[in-house]
Amino acid sequence: MSELIREKLSLPNGHDKLLLHSCCAPCSGEVMEAIQASGIEYTIFFYNPNIHPQKEYTLRKEENMRFAEQHGIPFIDADYDTDNWFERARGMENEPERGIRCTMCFDMRFERTALYAFEHGFSAISSSLGISRWKDMKQINGCGERAAAPYPGMVYWDYNWRKKGGSARMIEISKRERFYQQEYCGCVYSLRDSNLHRKAQGRDLIKLGVKYYGDEDDE
Numbered sequence: 001m002s003e004l005i006r007e008k009l010s011l012p013n014g015h016d017k018l019l020l021h022s023c024c025a026p027c028s029g030e031v032m033e034a035i036q037a038s039g040i041e042y043t044i045f046f047y048n049p050n051i052h053p054q055k056e057y058t059l060r061k062e063e064n065m066r067f068a069e070q071h072g073i074p075f076i077d078a079d080y081d082t083d084n085w086f087e088r089a090r091g092m093e094n095e096p097e098r099g100i101r102c103t104m105c106f107d108m109r110f111e112r113t114a115l116y117a118f119e120h121g122f123s124a125i126s127s128s129l130g131i132s133r134w135k136d137m138k139q140i141n142g143c144g145e146r147a148a149a150p151y152p153g154m155v156y157w158d159y160n161w162r163k164k165g166g167s168a169r170m171i172e173i174s175k176r177e178r179f180y181q182q183e184y185c186g187c188v189y190s191l192r193d194s195n196l197h198r199k200a201q202g203r204d205l206i207k208l209g210v211k212y213y214g215d216e217d218d219e
């Protein structure tokens with residue numbers, strides 16, 4: 001296994017205990033290893049009621065749990081309160097990715113992360129969400145900052161996980177670990193839209209639970 005080279009990170013303003021929201025193992029693999037290599041104390045918070053269907057949710061969560069366990073990192077398995085998610089998404093079913101439905105979705109996940117952090121003595125929050133090149137970092141950071149704001153002394157850490165080789169290491173770790181490779185963002189609407197796009201291109205529709213990082217290297 002090659003040694004990954006990274007800069008040493010530190011939490012902003014002398015904060016020392018981080019609650020890291022994680023969306024999935026591929027996105028959080030590099031984020032977790034970078035934080036750990038810097039000696040920052042952290043816990044994973046898995047709260048993603050957007051992921052649909054439950055089979056996909058369970059696949060993504062269990063992959064992430066296994067990786068956290070391997071690294072000796074505490075993993076908080078939060079609610080899968082899909083009713084709340086659908087309630088908040090009502091009227092936004094046909095919004096495009098990076099639009100207002102996604103702002104709602106990030107807000108919801110960050111709000112719960114910040115509340116848990118406040119109730120359990122964490123003074124900093126962040127998320128693996130921003131490492132994906134499909135996401136709008138500005139949108140994600142706005143949601144993170146909004147969620148932390150009501151709690152005195154709490155900070156949202158807006159570190160750009162993509163930079164200084166982060167994106168390449170994300171792929172390297174995903175292949176090394178042979179993580180499950182999801183093929184849509186997560187919600188039922190992103191699954192629908194990804195399939196519509198594939199259909200228009202004459203490609204096969206998404207099959208859940210079949211694609212793993214590194215498989216193509218074996219062919």
Ligand code: SF4
Nearest residue numbers: 102105185186187190
């Ligand atoms: S596309 Fe992704 S970020 Fe946007 S609402 Fe769906 S799951 Fe959430």
